Amino acid sequence: MIITEISKGDVAIIAFNGTLDASSAPELRKNRALNDPLQTVVVDLQKLDFIDSSGLGAIVGVARLKDDRRFGILLSCMNDRVRKVFEITNAQKLFHIFDDTKAAVEYGATRQSTCK
Amino acid sequence: MIITEISKGDVAIIAFNGTLDASSAPELRKNRALNDPLQTVVVDLQKLDFIDSSGLGAIVGVARLKDDRRFGILLSCMNDRVRKVFEITNAQKLFHIFDDTKAAVEYGATRQSTCK
Amino acid sequence: MKRTMILTLPGEIIFTRVVSQTTCSVAALLTGKSLSASDGNEFTNAFELAISEAFTNSVLHSACQCEPQTITITFTIEPRQLTVSIHDLNPPFSIDTPDPDIENYPENGYGLLIIRKVMDKVTYNRENGSNIITMSKQL
Amino acid sequence: MKRTMILTLPGEIIFTRVVSQTTCSVAALLTGKSLSASDGNEFTNAFELAISEAFTNSVLHSACQCEPQTITITFTIEPRQLTVSIHDLNPPFSIDTPDPDIENYPENGYGLLIIRKVMDKVTYNRENGSNIITMSKQL
Ligand SMILES: Nc1ncnc2c1ncn2[C@@H]1O[C@H](COP(=O)(O)OP(=O)(O)O)[C@@H](O)[C@H]1O
Numbered sequence: 001m002i003i004t005e006i007s008k009g010d011v012a013i014i015a016f017n018g019t020l021d022a023s024s025a026p027e028l029r030k031n032r033a034l035n036d037p038l039q040t041v042v043v044d045l046q047k048l049d050f051i052d053s054s055g056l057g058a059i060v061g062v063a064r065l066k067d068d069r070r071f072g073i074l075l076s077c078m079n080d081r082v083r084k085v086f087e088i089t090n091a092q093k094l095f096h097i098f099d100d101t102k103a104a105v106e107y108g109a110t111r112q113s114t115c116k
Numbered sequence: 117m118i119i120t121e122i123s124k125g126d127v128a129i130i131a132f133n134g135t136l137d138a139s140s141a142p143e144l145r146k147n148r149a150l151n152d153p154l155q156t157v158v159v160d161l162q163k164l165d166f167i168d169s170s171g172l173g174a175i176v177g178v179a180r181l182k183d184d185r186r187f188g189i190l191l192s193c194m195n196d197r198v199r200k201v202f203e204i205t206n207a208q209k210l211f212h213i214f215d216d217t218k219a220a221v222e223y224g225a226t227r228q229s230t231c232k
Numbered sequence: 233m234k235r236t237m238i239l240t241l242p243g244e245i246i247f248t249r250v251v252s253q254t255t256c257s258v259a260a261l262l263t264g265k266s267l268s269a270s271d272g273n274e275f276t277n278a279f280e281l282a283i284s285e286a287f288t289n290s291v292l293h294s295a296c297q298c299e300p301q302t303i304t305i306t307f308t309i310e311p312r313q314l315t316v317s318i319h320d321l322n323p324p325f326s327i328d329t330p331d332p333d334i335e336n337y338p339e340n341g342y343g344l345l346i347i348r349k350v351m352d353k354v355t356y357n358r359e360n361g362s363n364i365i366t367m368s369k370q371l
Numbered sequence: 372m373k374r375t376m377i378l379t380l381p382g383e384i385i386f387t388r389v390v391s392q393t394t395c396s397v398a399a400l401l402t403g404k405s406l407s408a409s410d411g412n413e414f415t416n417a418f419e420l421a422i423s424e425a426f427t428n429s430v431l432h433s434a435c436q437c438e439p440q441t442i443t444i445t446f447t448i449e450p451r452q453l454t455v456s457i458h459d460l461n462p463p464f465s466i467d468t469p470d471p472d473i474e475n476y477p478e479n480g481y482g483l484l485i486i487r488k489v490m491d492k493v494t495y496n497r498e499n500g501s502n503i504i505t506m507s508k509q510l
């Protein structure tokens with residue numbers, strides 16, 4: 001999997017590209033924005049072709065690190081296969097899931113300014 | 117593999133889509149235009165992802181049926197992988213190979229009118 | 233008619249995609265769809281996911297982390313049903329795990345749940361010191 | 372470090388894509404490129420082609436057309452070299468076939484030529500009534 005940092009700032013945008021399974025899941029722990037408890041991150045999943053339970057666990061794991069778990073990681077543009085994994089595990093309940101990245105970023109920004 | 121007849125006429129156009137190997141090669145024998153000795157056919161290979169020796173043999177086989185072997189089958193739009201198979205076997209010597217289908221059809225049409 | 237294919241390979245995580253792609257190509261035999269067109273094909277997707285889970289479990293829950301064991305995957309191919317079973321030498325386990333308590337943001341424990349959800353039938357056997365988990369789905 | 376993977380399956384033409392896609396996914400382990408990005412990757416393409424040829428030959432040149440034999444494919448995976456060997460029970464043959472006489476528009480006889488051209492090394496062994504053709508290529 002390739003992790004690309006698209007923008008930094010109050011709301012960071014990060015894109016995942018490829019396959020997120022047990023072999024790539026550890027890479028999430030190396031990303032600074034994902035692991036910073038105070039950083040809101042929009043994760044753009046448009047190019048994520050495949051995720052399994054190890055990948056899901058890794059995303060849930062970084063969300064858990066966030067000071068505000070429900071708003072630390074915002075997910076956008078997941079394809080149907082990826083969405084299905086969030087659905088059948090109920091993990092969708094843990095995340096705000098957006099159909100486009102721009103909406104997710106705007107939402108994250110509002111939320112941040114409310115907090116301050 | 118899917119074989120699609122795009123147009124009939126003095127020069128017929130047929131497109132191959134998918135994989136042409138031992139399991140799909142026999143389908144070429146079922147196509148009327150390909151097997152008619154007098155019919156000039158442009159075979160558009162743009163969507164042919166893969167060919168092996170069985171597929172190559174099948175194309176050479178229908179060319180052999182043609183009254184005018186060198187002009188009965190005109191090939192267009194092969195990708196690099198397919199081209200490589202024609203190159204390493206020297207089968208490229210048996211065919212006129214075009215980068216676009218329109219040029220192949222025009223060439224076929226000229227050739228036909230010369231013959232008449 | 234029943235056909236059998238067997239894949240034997242080292243229990244290492246780097247092989248996960250080899251296993252899941254091989255499984256996809258077998259599933260594509262049944263669906264008759266080429267693989268590039270298989271995105272969105274529920275049958276193939278289900279097997280790609282389930283085998284990825286099961287193989288990962290066999291690798292990660294190995295008793296001996298010293299050197300990789302040999303894992304054997306058996307595909308039983310029928311016209312309208314695919315069955316995949318995976319044999320490892322790990323300690324025994326139960327496939328009827330409780331669903332993870334999602335509100336605690338658990339990092340683990342989703343694998344068997346996913347397998348149960350995407351397959352029609354999942355069975356577990358312990359034979360001669362091997363675990364055999366067998367997953368099947370009708371087309 | 373050497374890793375070995377073994378695939379055992381029925382010698383039937385319908386399995387050709389399973390075999391070649393499995394081989395591609397193994398080749399992708401060495402190249403480190405994901406498969407969807409592998410078009411145009413010479414190493415992976417070469418193995419996809421060579422194994423398609425070799426497996427097809429094992430199936431089509433079987434002595435007994437009555438029922439499919441079992442074919443065994445062994446992958447030996449090293450960091451910069453992949454070796455694939457295929458075992459069948461067919462009559463013995465030579466891998467040093469003459470190149471086909473192209474001007475006669477031959478329909479057959481291109482398979483071993485293609486294998487020789489795209490692989491670095493091709494060897495043939497006859498052991499206990501089996502043919503073993505072994506193909507390898509360096510990354
Ligand atoms: N192949 C296996 N070998 C040994 N134990 C296993 C195997 N598969 C599953 N288990 C056991 O079942 C538990 C639940 O598995 P799973 O639902 O996939 O979640 P996870 O692997 O994330 O813990 C594992 O923690 C492990 O104890």
Ligand SMILES: Nc1ncnc2c1ncn2[C@@H]1O[C@H](COP(=O)(O)OP(=O)(O)O)[C@@H](O)[C@H]1O
Nearest residue numbers: 428429432461462464468479480481482483484
């Ligand atoms: N696995 C095999 N078992 C038996 N004979 C084989 C095998 N592979 C190749 N041969 C023999 O070698 C010949 C040349 O093979 P090849 O170059 O692939 O062309 P083709 O298969 O089209 O004849 C075949 O005709 C066959 O006699």
